[in-house]
Amino acid sequence: xxxxxxxxxxxxxxxxxxxxxxxxxxxxxxxxxxxxxxxxxxxxxxxxxxxxxxxxxxxxxxxxxxxxxxxxxxxxxxxxxxxxxxxxxxxxxxxxxxxxxxxxxxxxxxxxxxxxxxxxxxxxxxxxxxxxxxxxxxxxxxxxxxxxxxxxxxxxxxxxxxxxxxxxxxxxxxxxxxxxxxxxxxxxxxxxxxxxxxxxxxxxxxxxxxxxxxxxxxxxxxxxxxxxxxxxxxxxxxxxxxxxxxxxxxxxxxxxxxxxxxxxxxxxxxxxxxxxxxxxxxxxxxxxxxxxxxxxxxxxxxxxxxxxxxxxxxxxxxxxxxxxxxxxxxxxxxxxxxxxxxxxxxxxxxxxxxxxxxxxxxxxxxxxxxxxxxxxxxxxxxxxxxxxxxxxxxxxxxxxxxxxxxxxxxxxxxxxxxxxxxxxxxxxxxxxxxxxxxxxxxxxxxxxxxxxxxxxxxxxxxxxxxxxxxxxxxxxxxxxxxxxxxxxxxxxxxxxxxxxxxxxxxxxxxxxxxxxxxx
Numbered sequence: 001x002x003x004x005x006x007x008x009x010x011x012x013x014x015x016x017x018x019x020x021x022x023x024x025x026x027x028x029x030x031x032x033x034x035x036x037x038x039x040x041x042x043x044x045x046x047x048x049x050x051x052x053x054x055x056x057x058x059x060x061x062x063x064x065x066x067x068x069x070x071x072x073x074x075x076x077x078x079x080x081x082x083x084x085x086x087x088x089x090x091x092x093x094x095x096x097x098x099x100x101x102x103x104x105x106x107x108x109x110x111x112x113x114x115x116x117x118x119x120x121x122x123x124x125x126x127x128x129x130x131x132x133x134x135x136x137x138x139x140x141x142x143x144x145x146x147x148x149x150x151x152x153x154x155x156x157x158x159x160x161x162x163x164x165x166x167x168x169x170x171x172x173x174x175x176x177x178x179x180x181x182x183x184x185x186x187x188x189x190x191x192x193x194x195x196x197x198x199x200x201x202x203x204x205x206x207x208x209x210x211x212x213x214x215x216x217x218x219x220x221x222x223x224x225x226x227x228x229x230x231x232x233x234x235x236x237x238x239x240x241x242x243x244x245x246x247x248x249x250x251x252x253x254x255x256x257x258x259x260x261x262x263x264x265x266x267x268x269x270x271x272x273x274x275x276x277x278x279x280x281x282x283x284x285x286x287x288x289x290x291x292x293x294x295x296x297x298x299x300x301x302x303x304x305x306x307x308x309x310x311x312x313x314x315x316x317x318x319x320x321x322x323x324x325x326x327x328x329x330x331x332x333x334x335x336x337x338x339x340x341x342x343x344x345x346x347x348x349x350x351x352x353x354x355x356x357x358x359x360x361x362x363x364x365x366x367x368x369x370x371x372x373x374x375x376x377x378x379x380x381x382x383x384x385x386x387x388x389x390x391x392x393x394x395x396x397x398x399x400x401x402x403x404x405x406x407x408x409x410x411x412x413x414x415x416x417x418x419x420x421x422x423x424x425x426x427x428x429x430x431x432x433x434x435x436x437x438x439x440x441x442x443x444x445x446x447x448x449x450x451x452x453x454x455x456x457x458x459x460x461x462x463x464x465x466x467x468x469x470x471x472x473x474x475x476x477x478x479x480x481x482x483x484x485x486x487x488x489x490x491x492x493x494x495x496x497x498x499x500x501x502x503x504x505x506x507x508x509x510x511x512x513x514x515x516x517x518x519x
Contacts, residue, residue, distance in 0.1 A: 023048050026102040027062075029094075031087065033070060033108045036170025036194045036280045036295070038083060040065040040090045063094035069293060070170075072206070107145070139174060139188035139262045140385055143167070147176035147183050150278035151319030157181045161273040164313065166248060168281035168300065170194030171208060173244050177268045185268035190260045191244045193281050193297035196236065200294070202227045210260070214239055217256065237299035245307045248275075275308070276318040286317055342442025344455040348428055349471050351456065354394045356432070356467040357384055359418070364400040368410040370417070377418025384465065389421030394430040396463035399437045412444045416451060428454035430471075432463045 026045045032038060046058035068086050071079035091098060146167035147153050156163045156178040167174040171192040177185040195211030198204060204224050207215070215222055218235050222228060228236075246257045250266040258265070277285050280293075284301035292298070308315055343349065359376035377395065381387040395415060401407060415431070416423065423429060429451060431441055442457025456471060463469065 027096070027100060029096075029101050031106040033078070033083065033106070034169055034280075036070060036192075036293070037067045038070045038086065039067045040087065040094075042094045042096060063090075063096075065090035065093065139172060140186060140383060142172075143174035143176040143186035143188055143263075144183050144383075146174050146278050147178050147186075149320050150276050152176065152274075152276050153178045153181055153183065154319070155274065155276070155316070159274065162268075162270055163274045163276065163316075164248065164272045165276045165278060165318065166244070167279040168192065168244070168277065168285075168304075169279040170295065171210075172262060173247075173279070175248055175266060177266065177272065179268075179270070185266050187247060187264065187266045188262040189244055189247045190262060191240045191300075193293075193300055194295040195240075196228070196296060198228060198233075198294045202229070202233075204228060205294075213260075233296055233299050234303075237296045237303045240296070240300055241303035241307055244304070272313045274316050275311075275313040276316050277304075278318050278320060282318065341459060342439045342446075342455060342457040344442070344446055348454040348456055351392065351428070351430065352470045353468050354392050354430060354471075355384065355386060356394045356396050356463050356465060356469060357381060357386065358396050358463070358465045361397070363398065363407075363411070366401070366407075368407050368414070370410045370414040373411055373414025374417040377415060380465075381418070381421065387421060389423075389425045389427070391422075392427035392430060393419070393422055394432050394463065394467075394469045395419065396461075396467075397431065397433045397437070397441075399433050399435045403437060403440050408440060408444050409448060412441060412449055416445065416449055423451070423453050426453070428456055430469075431455075431457040432461050432469065433457075433459040434462055435459060 023046065026047070028043045028045055029040055030043075031040050041061060042063040044060045044062050048057045065086075068083075071082040073079045147165045150165045150167070152163040152165035155161065157180065160180075163178045165176050165178065167176075169192050171190075171194060173189045173191045175187050175189070176183050190210040190213075192208075192210070194206075195208040195214065196204060197206035204222060204226055207224060214236050218232070218239055220228070220232050220236070222232070243257045243260050246253055247261065247266060250268070253261070253265060281297050281301050281304075284298045285304060357377070357380040359373070359380040361373060361376050378387070380395075381393070386393055416429070419429065429445060431438065431445075433441065436459050438457040438459030442455050445451050445457070446455055458471065
């Protein structure tokens with residue numbers, strides 16, 4: 001107890017029960033391994049109790065690492081040893097030990113996520129850096145993360161505007177359109193500053209597949225060891241910018257531009273009012289850096305500035321640029337769950353690091369459309385690149401209305417059909433509701449639908465996309481299931497308007513909620 005602090009209890013140990021504490025201090029680190037650069041940010045997070053849950057009340061960045069050019073052994077292999085040395089050096093510079101970290105997030109993005117040993121690198125860092133949520137972010141997920149990280153999503157709320165964020169990295173560029181706090185459209189393009197890498201003499205040291213395509217399109221014959229003149233570099237950068245700008249504008253694309261798309265073309269209603277940039281190239285576009293990294297970053301930024309000059313949207317500065325994807329904050333929230341859960345057997349738990357999906361479902365009407373539920377679940381799986389069914393998911397529901405047989409039956413059948421790719425792989429059915437429907441829904445799936453999969457259906461938990469959930473073993477003394485939710489959320493949410501505290505900048509929180517779903 002600390003009288004000077006109003007008699008409140010302070011703690012920073014993950015071995016104690018959050019529910020007993022009034023104020024929580026946590027240490028977090030975020031690691032971003034990208035196509036071009038890798039870096040860490042260390043933070044101290046303060047959370048205070050608000051009724052039955054904790055909210056973030058303070059966030060202090062305690063250390064930002066150097067920005068490392070992501071090292072490669074060869075064209076398809078990240079140098080894990082060099083990255084390991086870099087993270088160890090970063091911890092020393094921050095005066096932190098890995099076991100002192102309470103939580104964090106590690107993200108592999110861009111071309112780095114597609115390297116031969118990307119998963120091994122992720123596992124290496126997760127093990128070395130502490131209690132991490134580790135994600136290999138594909139193009140669709142990275143576009144959404146960058147939109148949050150740059151502040152574009154928060155700006156769309158604050159300014160009441162349609163905001164486009166363009167994240168130009170080393171290997172790819174991600175485009176996302178935000179409106180009213182939601183990402184409504186996104187795409188990705190094979191355009192990046194480090195598709196061609198040069199030494200100090202302008203000689204090519206690495207050529208990505210897409211970089212080779214740009215050389216060919218510009219009629220430039222060059223191979224490893226050949227020198228690219230300043231004129232050649234400008235020509236290639238201009239060609240990249242033309243295709244990126246075409247993708248930003250949407251509409252019908254040329255055959256060459258369409259071939260560079262990594263996702264379907266941009267489709268949205270209404271005009272873009274504001275455009276922001278993030279990623280490594282944004283440092284040059286906003287003229288924050290004049291350093292030469294041996295790539296086409298400065299030339300690509302200059303080419304994009306020229307094309308933006310005649311475009312309608314207002315150019316604004318993003319809240320974060322090169323550190324938009326992960327800046328290393330943590331938020332812990334505590335809730336007390338509802339009184340009903342269903343476990344098909346006690347040994348179906350624990351489960352760990354299960355990705356959450358949040359289908360866009362309105363369950364307030366008298367009738368629930370089974371087909372609409374199936375479609376919404378499929379879209380949610382696709383949105384987070386989980387449609388292959390190779391990993392389990394936790395489906396979160398916002399329940400409303402009465403729990404009649406007809407409504408429960410339509411919902412359960414729609415959920416089972418939408419989750420078919422996941423269930424077919426033998427993964428458990430994991431349902432997380434925000435109100436007391438978990439037990440009824442779980443029993444219905446087992447008894448009425450006859451699902452053979454293990455079933456975990458809990459309630460009273462506020463879960464959302466970008467969350468990763470751990471569901472612990474049944475506590476025999478209380479019949480409760482402890483739930484820890486580690487969210488990849490966005491730290492400027494602390495400054496967002498009430499009720500919008502997950503809508504702000506920067507995928508950089510491993511937000512852990514700890515609840516007890518009473519059985």
